[in-house]
Amino acid sequence: MNPKRKKILFILPTLTAGGAERVISFVAQNIDKSKFESTLLIVGHKEDAVYSVEEIPLIFLEKSRVLNATTNIFWFLLKYRPDVVLSSIGHLNTLMGLLSGFFPKTKLIVREASVISAMSDAKKENKEIPKKKYFLNFLASLRAKLGDLSLKWIDVVICQSKDMASDFINIFNLPEEKVVIINNPITQIYPLKTETDKTDIPRFITVGRLSKEKGHLRILNLLTKLNFDFRYTIIGTGPEKDSIFERMEKLGLSEKVNYIPYTEEVLKHISQHDLFLQGSYVEGFPNTVLESCLVGTPVLAFNVPGGTKEIITHGENGYLVETEKEYLHYLNNRLNLAPEQIRKSVEDRFNKSKILRQFEALFN
Structure with a gap:
């Protein structure tokens, strides 16, 4: 008799063209279906989706901003009761960290997408990147302020590279055992050029x-x-x-x-x-x-x-x-x-x- 499948909820801000969107939707569809029950939850709009998702439930909250979907995400977690939640992209990860305190039996994994301190350094030092503030740096600053509170309930942080892992550990003072490195996979095959x-x-x-x-x-x-x-x-x-x-x-x-x-x-x-x-x-x-x-x-x-x-x-x-x-x-x-x-x-x-x-x- 097979053991009960673990319920994995994958959550993204959108399903528009992007590395995080491609990788997470790929993983959601291709993990072992005999062991895991996948669901993909998208904050944004169905009409904006560019990646095809088959054989697993796909839900769009039809919200333009992550903050506007806070209540919807909370009630979905309350109803679905996943064993594991995997979210990706910074501002959504922060929100999930804050919400997960209400769901102690659900394990929360967040996936990081950038080397935060290097983004800030590039803005300050490179002439191609003006010194004026822009949205990404606002989010990084906000996450730093909410870091201790949000990360308190995060079980694991996935980083895509060694630099990203080291950066995240240093910025948020995380124990190394709470961070894992998983590179992105080859998601499609194309004929070799000649x-x-x-x-x-x-x-x-x-x-x-x-x-x-x-x-x-x-x-x-x-x-x-x-x-x-x-x-x-x-x-x-x-x-x-x-x-x-x-x-x-x-x-x-x-x-x-x-x-x-x-x-x-x-x-x-x-x-x-x-x-x-x-x-x-x-x-x-x-x-x-x-x-x-x-x-x-x-x-x-x-x-x-x-x-x-x-x-x-x-x-x-x-x-x-x-x-x-x-x-x-x-x-x-x-x-x-x-x-x-x-x-x-x-x-x-x-x-x-x-x-x-x-x-x-x-x-x-």
């Missing part, structure tokens, strides 16, 4: 949210220093779109850049390019970098706080550099890295079976 896809004109690509910490502007500045023709594709949306396009126009790059706001064929586009460019000043655990390696496209990235350095091995699946001078060097002098070698570098470390087993062990 050498025959190459063209005479180098093709570069960046995929990600158009926000200041992602460093699109410094990539554009570096591209102007190249003395050969190229094409550059940017995929993503975000608050810095206008600034990026203004800089692009000012630098005379508009005719060389192809912009795609959103596509469900990200892997196809990455596989059609020669080099993935990451300009970030800080990262959580970049899914698009992992996906680029999966299809065999090498990555050029700065060695910044976060999970990029746990994916990229310099000279094996890409290039990890310290300065813009080094970045420009590898734009001009790319090594001949074989697609098979690039894919192999991530397959064993981040395959879905391995990562799902880590989540299941945690739930148990």
Whole structure:
């Protein structure tokens, strides 16, 4: 006779395009159904969802803000009585920590998405990120103030990288045993690119949210220093779109850049390019970098706080550099890295079976 399945409630602010949304919805649908009963609760609107969810209950609260859903979440917890709750994204995690004090029999796991102190440092020190306050830093400050109270009832914090774990432990003075590191999994497979896809004109690509910490502007500045023709594709949306396009126009790059706001064929586009460019000043655990390696496209990235350095091995699946001078060097002098070698570098470390087993062990 099988033991009773554990009830796991996964909760997210939205199901829009994003790393947290993709990973959590993937885990919710793919953990062992003989041992776990999954439910996915979304604070936001059904019409905004871009990820398909099948074979498990999916509930939308149809609220525009997490704070407005507080009562709804409370009553859902009271009715559903999950054994474990897993939430992701900072402001929702704080709320869940506060609410979980009313449900002592339910274990609460929160998943972190960024290196908080590095985000703050980037804002203060980098000229591309103005010193004025913006919403992310307000949330970080608010969480710091509520930290002791909220974290009191959190059982485990999942961090996606070593830097993130160390940062979270230091900021909130948590015991190390309360923090676990689980990298993001490879959630889909796409055919490996072939050498025959190459063209005479180098093709570069960046995929990600158009926000200041992602460093699109410094990539554009570096591209102007190249003395050969190229094409550059940017995929993503975000608050810095206008600034990026203004800089692009000012630098005379508009005719060389192809912009795609959103596509469900990200892997196809990455596989059609020669080099993935990451300009970030800080990262959580970049899914698009992992996906680029999966299809065999090498990555050029700065060695910044976060999970990029746990994916990229310099000279094996890409290039990890310290300065813009080094970045420009590898734009001009790319090594001949074989697609098979690039894919192999991530397959064993981040395959879905391995990562799902880590989540299941945690739930148990």
